[in-house]
Amino acid sequence: MRLFTVGPVMMFPEVLEASGGQLPYFRTEEFSGMMKESESILKRLLGAGPDHRTAFLTASGTGAMEAAVAGLFSSSDRLLVVVGGGFGRRFAEICDVHGIPHDDVVLPFGKRLEASDLEVCRDKEYAGLLVNMDETSTGQLYDIRMLSEFCRSKGMLLVADAISAFLADPIDMRKDGIDVLITSSQKALSLSPGISIVVLSRGAYERLLRNESRLYYLDLKRHIKDQERGQTPFTPAVGTLIELNVALRAIDSAGIDDVVARTARLAAYFRKGAAERGLRIPGYPLSNAVTPILLDSGAYDVFLRLKDGYGLVVTPSGGDLRDRMLRVGHIGNLSEEDYDVLFEALDEVLGPGKG
């Protein structure tokens, strides 16, 4: 099986080598040292400073989204949410469950987010903006600088889900004005799913401390406090945290710019080949993580035929787009040759001129 998915993805040899062995006990100095090293590398990769705080949660990215939203905001706040697909909707649903009022900037499928979409909200007061940097369900990469300028001008906290954007698209928390960044192990980090991470600026952390926590397991305060000594409040996914340390050290020594450039190259290679085949790609700005392919019908069937007939797993879509969109991932251990194989299979499955 070759995975062109957006998580789990093809894993790298150094991670595969580090994973799967007998796990160690974790209430030890050795484990704490590893966790502190991971935090320090991660913050450097994200352009975060020594004042930033980090929480490692044993949960999917959604758990980290909830931990951030419910940890930082309450029913007396109002939030602005960019809802450009399934993951934006998830932010809105999290607000609903926790009784946090929110206004949504809803993008119909295919529409690009522009500064003017926010202007209608210019005169209303918001505590923060929730956005998925890459709305993974459509692949749209939002203009984070435009969003952070809007936030700064209104004194709003910017909470960015960078779950699929981290390592795929350039990110610098301080330069981009991101106050809270969320990411997850199974995207471009290319690890086993099970660990998600929240990094908070000093201002966001101070807000967290002031806000009353209504979550126990996903309590960011406790996670951050324990991480100060390299520990977690509850038994974490030890194996995935070991993989994380291996991956972060590898990325750090390769240089994050090279890692992002590699994904960008793969995305460009695929998009060029797809265009040559007349495959339709949406016109909005795309993350390097994933390319959506639009079909008139039968997209889910194409997913099944590629998987069962060729051992090639692209990412199917849910809901309304199930039969109209496939998503081809560029994160994980993939090469241009992998896309050549995929193109050959697409040519056969979609027929001449369309694949």
Add this chain to the structure above:
Amino acid sequence: MRLFTVGPVMMFPEVLEASGGQLPYFRTEEFSGMMKESESILKRLLGAGPDHRTAFLTASGTGAMEAAVAGLFSSSDRLLVVVGGGFGRRFAEICDVHGIPHDDVVLPFGKRLEASDLEVCRDKEYAGLLVNMDETSTGQLYDIRMLSEFCRSKGMLLVADAISAFLADPIDMRKDGIDVLITSSQKALSLSPGISIVVLSRGAYERLLRNESRLYYLDLKRHIKDQERGQTPFTPAVGTLIELNVALRAIDSAGIDDVVARTARLAAYFRKGAAERGLRIPGYPLSNAVTPILLDSGAYDVFLRLKDGYGLVVTPSGGDLRDRMLRVGHIGNLSEEDYDVLFEALDEVLGPGKG
């Protein structure tokens, strides 16, 4: 390193073999089939019926405890909590965070839970009882039949954390009158940490459906609904779920009685040797999962010396018991020979007559 811990523990060869490889994509029929098989074996092992429902959460056991408590109860209920150590306290704290009123049956360290401890609560109304079958922090195994008779006589739901008891002590959800059972991957299942499981009786599930959910990521309703087709609402710890399937099939073919008997034999072997050496063991009923060893002082230092000098990792204690208690685990891939090695090291570290 040889682990005498209570999670992660020594893993079995068939699990190690299944873990650590490239992970598959999980939104597939193949993965769904595996998850449905896991549920069906698990329910058989637990003495649960076809009407029972199962949620597989990507979280530690604490996440599953919170999912169960906040999913089933609300601020208009009152709960009874057995607080015999750190994990009982955790149940009480979860109630506090979610505003659920509770009375606690508090056991001072060393006291055995008896039917008379509950009698003071006989005339008060409770929606449910929360108990850690094995209070892992002290190793006390509570009399689950006594507790379930009390619950039945008062129409209370019995929520049992069997995180360390499952596969270590005999459990039969129906015969034992357990309505909600919680367990976790890294205890006697001997897998990587990261997956926890909640199994609900029909009555408990009906209550869950009636109760308004205030959790998003740990929402049991959504997990149970998706598990009906072998899926999870959010990306799960795919690797640990694959390990789980391997382990459940192995346990099922070995027979759960044999698995429990094996742990019981190891516990008896260790306790006999410990008694011969004059090591002090508490007098309350003990789970087969773990044996507490009481020392006058320096327990944490013994933990460090065993780990660093001998590569033998026993479980240290937290809080007040840090220097007075070590816990020696009997779950995971351990043998009598492992305890012989541990005894030899204890003899050296504790000195003659005391180890």
